Amino acid sequence: MSIQWFPGHMAKARRQVTEKLKLVDVVFELLDAxxxxxxxxxxxxEIVSQKPRVILLTKCDLADPKANKMWVEYFREQGVGVLEVDAKTGKGVNLIQSVTDKLLQPLFETRQRKGILTRRVRAMVLGIPNVGKSSLINRLAKRAATVTGDRPGVTKAQQWIKIGQNLELLDTPGILWPKFEDHGVGLRLALSGAIKEEILPIEEVAVHGISYLKERYATDLMTRYKLQDSALEQESYELLQEIGKKRGCIQRGGIVNTEKAAEIFLNDLQGGMIGRISFEYPGDEFFIEEQDVQR
Ligand code: G4P
Known part of the structure; x- marks a missing residue:
């Protein structure tokens, strides 16, 4: 699988985010939990560079609570603010202000020395498509705030969304794309639903997901599809066929429609029907290599 960024596209997104960064005191960096x-x-x-950052682990309701806890510790150790949030129910959202204020203490002290007493903070929401930016902004604003996408050629005055007394949000979230070149990253993004399935070989994604669940979430997988223990000895593709049979994806001649089975499996996975599943844990094998890229 190779889904490539157009270099021009990347450069433009980067430029836009860099411009907007000048307007804010803090970045709310959204990562899928x-x-x-x-x-x-x-x-x-590199882009956010010296700006204080609060990492918001979104969709924490879909992720494994054990992994969530590990990621919070992992990021906390890096000295950034971090919180689990669920924009659907609002979990964690009311803590954003206090975590931000704590992180921005040095800024407040600098302001105080200059005789500026306001604790008002301006923030920008930043993240990849589908990570939950609009949902979070709407949840923070307690209404469907008009989140406007960037339209080429249209210059508009910057709008701020007031959140309570001391927080203002840029109405346009910063969008940066994930890194697709790495096959594993692409597959994990597809499993989470961040990449639309039409551009991916859906059966390959599902087979990868089944292999992963067999390793880490075998009980959830077996319970969801009422599979016998012995099923775990089967190849993942065979398991996909098994799931297809259980869900009635049978074509003429008794052949399993594995594409349909993959669709059902991925819908279940992304909708949280199999359980609360995390695709990455700190310390995972892929991670060391990825970490190098992050620096
Ligand atoms: P974006 O602005 O970053 O592109 O993301 P957006 O808020 O549009 O969210 C993308 C999808 O993720 C939406 O689902 C949204 O409902 C869902 N989502 C956002 N935050 C959370 C969360 O904390 N928990 C869960 N479970 N889901 C979340 P959708 O299927 O595209 O639309 P819809 O279901 O809202 O109709």
């Missing part, structure tokens, strides 16, 4: 490394643009660190 299920795959915080793969859902991060590899240049994020």
């Amino acid at each position: 299920r795959l915080p490394i793969s859902s991060r643009n590899p240049m994020m660190g």
